Amino acid sequence: MTISAILFLLVLLAAFSFFMGRQKVHAVYLKQRQNSDLDVRLRVKFTLPKYFGYVAALWSLVPALLVLMVIEIVDEPIITKQLTNYMVQSNINIEENFDLYLNEIQNLDVNHIEGIDPAKVKVFEKFSDLNSIASTAKSVVVLALAILMTVFGLKKITVDLPARQYFEKAIEIILLLAASIAVLTTVGIVLSVLFESIRFFGEIPVVDFMFGTQWSPQTAIRPDQVGSSATFGAVPLFIGTMLISFVALVVAVPLGLMSAIFLSEYASSKFRSFAKPVLEILAGIPTVVYGFFAALTVAPFIRQLGESVGLSVASESALAAGLVMGIMIIPFVSSLADDVISAVPQSMREGSLGLGATKSETIIKVLIPAALPGIVGGVLLAASRAIGETMIVVMAAGLAANLTVNPLNAVTTVTVQIVTLLTGDQEFDSAKTLAAFALGLMLFLTTLVLNVIALYVVRKYREQYD
Amino acid sequence: MSNQTDKATLASMHADHGTTVGQPFCDNAKLSTRNVDVYYADNQAIHDVSLDIGRNEVIALIGPSGCGKSTYLRCLNRMNDTIDICKVTGQLLLDGQNIYAKNQDPVLLRARVGMVFQKPNPFPKSIYDNVAYGPRIHGLTSNKAELDDLVEESLIKAGLFKEVKDRLEAPGTGLSGGQQQRLCIARTIAVQPEVILMDEPASALDPIATAIIEELISELRKNYTIVIVTHSMQQAARVSQRTAYFHLGKLIEVGETNQIFTNPKHELTEKYITGRFG
Incomplete structure (x- = not known):
């Protein structure tokens, strides 16, 4: 049976x-x-x-x-x-x-x-x-x-x-099981990444990986091959990730926050009910379409613009990828910020307006401090999206692991390298494939640290109403 | 008429009354309103209200829920502007200046006509920052020492200073309900308004906190004109000199508080204050 x-x-x-x-x-x-x-x-x-x-x-x-x-x-x-x-x-x-x-x-x-x-x-x-x-x-x-x-x-x-009590208890246990599945999955993923990383660090020293400035993961297949020694210095990848994410956030945070303020405080409810869903569609466009757009429209445009003022711009630049990624993550910032700003009680607005404050004074001094946790949450969500984004970078920023903070150069990111390490026919015990796990672990730790910092900032500067 | 006056009878009595009973007008009024109508979209909330508010007087607006007294109050500092569908017509003058004139800046108006709300709504900031909020946005003081003095003086006037002088940096939201409301009053008087509008300022407070607020209102009357909306007739009797009774968006009767509560002229007023409906 x-x-x-x-x-x-x-x-x-x-x-x-x-x-x-x-x-x-x-x-x-x-x-x-x-x-x-x-x-x-x-x-x-x-x-x-x-x-x-x-x-x-x-x-x-x-x-x-x-x-x-x-x-x-x-x-x-x-x-x-x-x-x-x-x-x-x-x-x-x-x-x-x-x-x-x-x-x-x-x-x-x-x-x-x-x-x-x-x-x-x-x-x-x-x-x-x-x-x-x-x-x-x-x-x-x-x-x-x-x-x-x-x-x-x-x-x-x-x-x-006592059937009702038994049933309530059973419901509680079912809910607990559902919650633990999510937690256990996370723990499982982290542990598996951790163990594979430890295997990787058995072959490549941790210090070389974390502080090395040279990334070229090609190992020799035959001993007499040219360039046979692979180096796994992850610094260029992390700098690249940070650079592109930074450009993306510089685009997305001001635009997203300002559009959220406009939608929640100034726009008529008619306009809001039309504009908010349209803005959220931005998040629904497949990233490969953005990548296409970045590689074929934005990158050449930036290159031309740069050349017209005498700058040398790589045809695949961090700037192009970051700009397009910034547009992509606007809805993460704006949608969440809009929700939390709208959720600040009307009595706060009236209290401020009643003292003769203007609308913008009310927004800057009362609404934004009160809505800060939600706003930071939105920014964090956007940041993790930016850090984890792969497709746009592959198409618009390239694969070259250059160690640079100049956004006009081509860079590559951690996620892109993970993809290139694992695609194709690979044996799963070479340093090259194991490096993907180590990169994943580092990425996970980076986002974790970002989250902790954000949490601290929120606790410190939050103005809690009621 | 029996105690169980039904709604239809009330409505017909109301339709009869025509104009407001009593003395709605006074000489040298601080606020003067004539033929005020307020609409929420197609719904008329205030019908043809004409009322003067004298200098340094406390006037109480009473009436059953939904009678329009809060709506009328919010016209006086254009707080209704924040509601898109709200439309105000008629003449409203503050010291002879039209409140709803095209060139009247509502922000400056609200600095002159302050407001205290039903539910204490301190900002999620420190006690000091709450009181300093208004002076800061209007640039009233020129240095920190002046601002400190103003904050202290406002807190003293609101009768809160003694209780909070050691914790001015503590969040205002951590105070008790009555203290929060006094903080809101301190915040309002720190802007040095001429008129203070109070929308049921004690309805969320216990009797002791209420008594403190009422005492404070009598004290504040020396320097300010106060319009207070209240559901408690005892409170109206205790704090006000004049009382206006609203019913279904119309101003039924205005008079000396004493006279309204001892010898009301209009049948509706009498029914309300004797507790037969409302």
């Missing part, structure tokens, strides 16, 4: 429990409410029968699901173990890697086994046998448990059971 069939049966059983559980207390419930006098009837307080139904359904569902989960986790190692034992007993020896061999066995098709090594076919047959036994056992155990728990649960259902 497949998992989906088992799940389907479990749900059916739970539905059955729900109706039975509800039914069991329904008679008592009705009896208590059976009184011709409405006043008496209104005074009878009673846990609604549906809660007893929910508790019964949980009894039949939860233990069975837990057991199913455990079996799903442990059955594969057990089958593998059995298969190995079988292979040892029947003297089947293999030269290749056992994992690869197992993979081949799993991928065999019952209908296409002619012409394959008979030993392999034998193992395959054993494997299929084991699988079907495991599957049957799984179905029997889970369903039997579910039925048992249903009977048990229904037996426990009486009018005295």
